[in-house]
Amino acid sequence: MKKIQKLLPLILAIILLIIIILKEPINTIPKSIEKEVEIALQHFPELNGIPIEFKFKKNIKKSVMQAQPTWSGLLRPRSKRSYKILISEKFKISGEEFKTLDVPEDVLIGWIGHELGHVMDYQERGNLNLIGFGIRYVLLKEFVKKAERAADSFAVSRGMSEYILKTKRFILNHSEIDETYKAHIKQYYLSPDEIMEMVKEQDSTKNSDFL
Helix, strand or coil: CHHHHHHHHHHHHHHHHHHHHHCCCCCECCHHHHHHHHHHHCCCHHHCCCCEEEEEECCCCCCCEEEEECHHHHCCCHHHCCEEEEEECEEEECCEEEEHHHCCHHHHHHHHHHHHHHHHHHHCCCHHHHHHHHHHHHHCHHHHHHHHHHHHHHHHHCCCHHHHHHHHHHHHCCCCCCHHHHHHHHHHCCCHHHHHHHHHHHHHHHHHHHC
16 A cells, blocks of 8 residues: 555656647637737748647746747657747836737737747757757857747748848837847847848849749
C-alpha cells in the first residue's frame, strides 16, 4: 500500500502527460481581434491546419505580443505542433497605460504578422532545436536580435511589408512612447529602411522571373 502511495504522484503525472499529448489542439481567436488575425493569417498559407491559440494576458514583460510553442506541441512531431500567441491587454506610453485594442487596425495586424513570423521560424526547427532556441533566446542578446529580425523577414517575405512598416512607424514616430522601448526596437528588429530594401529585392526578383 505504501509503495502505491509513493507511486501515485508519478502515475498521476504520467496520466496527465498522456492527456496533454492526446488532446487535439484547436485554433482559438478572441472575437475582438478576429478580423485582424484572419487578415494576417491570409499571408501565411503554410500555417493552415497549424493550431494557434491567440490569448490576451494582463501584462507581458518588455513586449506587446509573444509567440510560443505549447508544451504539448513540443512532445509531438513537427507536423502536429501547436502554438500560442500571447497579447498584452495594455501597454505603456510615457507611464500611461493604453489598451492594445485601441491601436490602429493596420498596426495591430503588423504586430500579429510579426508573431506569425516567429511561428514560421519555429515550424522550420526540430523539437530539440526549438528547445535550444528558447534557451539561447533567454541567454544571448545577439540571438534575440537574430530571432526578431528573422520574424520580421518572414512577415515581409509573405507580403506584409506595409503592415510591418506601419507598426514600426507607430512605435518609432510616436513622441510619447518610451525611448527605452524605441531603442529596443531599433537594436533588435529590422529598420524601416531595411524593410524597404527587402521589398525592392523581392520586386527585382519577381521582375527577373517574369522576364
